[in-house]
Amino acid sequence: MTIDQNRIKYLLAQYAAGSCTDIEQQELMALLEDRSAEDIVLAGIDNWMKDNTIRHTMSAEDAHKTLQAILSREPARVEPINKHRIIRSPGTLWLRYAAAIILIFGIGAYLYNLTTKNHSETASIKPVPTEKDIAPGKDGAILTLADGRQIVLDSLHNGIIAEQTGTNIVLENGKLEYTTGSTPNSNKTLWNTMSTPRGRQFQVILPDGTKVWLNTASSLKYPTVFQGSTRIVEINGEAYFDVAGNKQMPFIVKINGGVEVQVLGTEFN
Structure with a gap:
């Protein structure tokens, strides 16, 4: 073997x-x-x-x-x-x-x-x-970066935990936030994945300002920078979305690797 x-x-x-x-x-x-x-x-x-x-x-x-x-x-x-x-x-x-x-x-x-x-x-x-x-979960998740590195979020202190082509990934009081410069350093789209173990939940603020609350035993795959004509993310399990408005760039959620849903309002569960 x-x-x-x-x-x-x-x-x-x-x-x-x-x-x-x-x-x-x-x-x-x-x-x-x-x-x-x-x-x-x-x-x-x-x-x-x-x-x-x-x-x-x-x-x-x-x-x-x-x-x-x-x-x-x-x-x-x-x-x-x-x-x-x-x-x-x-x-x-x-x-x-x-x-x-x-x-x-x-x-x-x-x-x-x-x-x-x-x-x-x-x-x-x-x-x-x-x-x-099962009681409501505690904050905790594993972040898998585009290059395969994995970060256990509930074991870290507040602050910048990683940097990807001009985008800082910041941990702040139980939530993850992406802060991007005016121009990305690369045209290549990088995809990260956040996974919550059973009994854990976590919040992430995507590069466009969309807030996502990821429920227990779920995963969210998303780009570090939204580029092009649409904003696409992939969810397996359960999540609640508070979508940042942008009519010129519709927000699309691909559910469990299959159905694609375009979020027309600001909230999606």
């Missing part, structure tokens, strides 16, 4: 954001199970951690209990972030990496039920409450 550390970093970031597809989750778990890839996978995790500042959401006591529960294959209750999925025949190495990922990301919200049935080992991961039971 050819392993690319950039791919490992991408899969870890998707997993941390709760945005992994089923195929990506299977790919990540396969990498974690591959004993021959242990060194390079550990290096990939280490590199990802160096590039991203992660704030632990579990107390030391809860983290220790979760780790011990997984390694001893006893049920432990934490908070859910992913949909129900079943992983067949996990090895000891996978269990150790699963514990490591929980402790690294503080990804809470699972009830781990590790049992042995009919000489076949099955790990069932079940969300504890339903989505209706």
Whole structure:
């Protein structure tokens, strides 16, 4: 198996954001199970951690209990972030990496039920409450820049966090804002993506002044500068838009990779 550390970093970031597809989750778990890839996978995790500042959401006591529960294959209750999925025949190495990922990301919200049935080992991961039971999210998101760099927003202080071709990306009290000079430094359109893990939400002010409130477990893809005859963004999940008026440059939202909606008014949900 050819392993690319950039791919490992991408899969870890998707997993941390709760945005992994089923195929990506299977790919990540396969990498974690591959004993021959242990060194390079550990290096990939280490590199990802160096590039991203992660704030632990579990107390030391809860983290220790979760780790011990997984390694001893006893049920432990934490908070859910992913949909129900079943992983067949996990090895000891996978269990150790699963514990490591929980402790690294503080990804809470699972009830781990590790049992042995009919000489076949099955790990069932079940969300504890339903989505209706989930309380309003806290501010937090992962920003993926056009060049692939990823920034964990809820771990940073206020101020300029990145610069792209003349556009400053500014974090200010739980919201992200783009400030652009009079003329962009490049004609190339750069697209950033903001993703919210389950239990998190975030606000971004786009380059045209449009305000977007991104709901939990959602993502928003948008250009760093709006150019041309339209303003196009892509949303997966849920968001509320307060669109800056510009009749000469209609605002278009592409929903879940399919339907395109032109926002005629100023507000769109």
